[in-house]
Amino acid sequence: MHRCRLARVAGRGWAAGDRTGILLGRDDSTLREALSLLVRRQGGGDMRHGGLVLDAGMKLGALRLGLRLLRSPPLILMYHGVTRSARPDGLRNLDGKHMPQDIFASHLRLLAKYRRVVPLQTLVDGLGTGEDMRDWVAITFDDGYENNASVAAPLLADFNMSAAFFLTTGFIGTDRCMWTDRLEWVLDLTQRTELKLPGGGGQLSIVSLEDKSRALARLKTLIKGNRTWRPEEIVDVVADQLGVSASPAGSDYRFMDWDQARSLAQGGFEVGAHTVTHPILAHLSPEAARAEIFDSRDAVWREVGQCSPTFCYPNGKSSDFNAEIQALCHQEFRSALSTERGHAALQDLWGLKRLCPAGPGKGENLEWLLLRAR
Incomplete structure (x- = not known):
């Protein structure tokens, strides 16, 4: 038809x-x-x-x-991880946050053929110049997972492409993991069949993989939406309820160390700040938000010897940062990245939009993502 x-x-x-x-x-x-x-x-x-x-x-x-x-406006692509695993392992990476390396390599081949990949700062600086930036693309990675350095960076180097890596500095060189990753791990390993939601939010079946996936999404929404909860403490409660005491170690949950971060910078990649502990900044007091932003920047400078002039908001939706947060960033940075969907534009300098090619069933369709960006 x-x-x-x-x-x-x-x-x-x-x-x-x-x-x-x-x-x-x-x-x-x-x-x-x-x-x-x-x-x-x-x-x-x-x-x-x-x-x-x-x-x-x-x-x-x-x-x-x-x-x-069909030419596209300047775009910033957002990735989180690139994995050597060809497929999810149960609930782990079922959301596709860590893209299989063969699909990521296919993205780079596509970009090399049809678009101009430039350093993030080159793209940001170009927004105010009136230069023809059609088909420009910058590549970014959020959080600082170890596979950024061991899997993604070598592939990028093979294609002679730049990228910017934004680090959650309190996790770099430690055995800590994101609360969202630990929650995924706990739900995947548990043998229990029911979950009592925190805060008296009811009860969910967690028998099948689909049940667990829905429960994970529900828990993430509940925890991120509550300003008074400490996410790590809520995950502790859930883990205790579900009988999973171990924490994830190794694999794609692991963060890079500072030697790897320095190697990225020495290899010509941009390294930047993504806060210390990855909180939703709009939920914090001004003093706590300042510490998260500036302490992260200081750690990158101290350990790597450089820090991107662009900041990267954790979670990054428009409700996750406000005018006060933007004003803090304005003191030490020249721009900031959000996770809102769209192309890069000068009017969004303190909340630059990005496109995420990762996710279940999305990694193979980068073509559509590029073509639909208008």
Whole structure:
């Protein structure tokens, strides 16, 4: 159905029956019209037909052609980790936060062919110059996982690509892990079948993997939304309730050490601050927020000898930082990164938007992410 519609739009420019996926358009404007329709259709929220359009686009080679013909605004891509594991292990990494290395390598090949990857600071500095920044892409990594240094950085070096790594400095060189990761670990290992939610929030079944995934999402939402709870203490309570005493060690939960952070900087990568303990800054007092931001920056300077002039907000949604937090960052930084979705723009300098290519079922579709950025 959609293939026929695209054929009508492009006239004789579409070879609908060509299994090689080659477009035979007579001119670029015709192809742009057809490809724009494809992108709008997929991006318009049509859940009944979106999968069909995506499948048709893949088979016809439209996405790769679209990357050549349809320019995109400057973009900042957000990753967290790159794993050597080909697939999730139970609940662990079921959300796709750590991308398989073969998919990450495919992203880099795609970017090398169709986009211009630049250092983050080059992109940020360019926002105020009026320079033509179409198709510019900067790559960022949040948190400071060990696989950033051992897996992602060598792949980036193979492609001669830059990236910026933002470190949660209180975890670097320690056995600590994020409370979200520990919660994932606890739910994955438990043999219990029910979970009592903290704060009298009811009870959930945790029998199946799907049950555990829903429970994990519910717990994260509850904990992040409560300003008075200490996340680590809540996870302690959950772990005790579910009979899991061990903490995750090794694998993709592990953080890099300072030697690895220094090696990143020596390799030409940007290294920056992401707070000390990864709190939601808007939940803190001004004094505590200042300490999280500036102590993190100071640790990066002290240990690495440099610190990115861009700060990276933990969690990073617009509700997670406010005008006071932005004013604090303004004292020592030149810009800040959020996790809000969109392209990089000068008006968002203290909450620069990013796109996340990771996640369940998303890693393979970087083409759509780039094409839909407008």
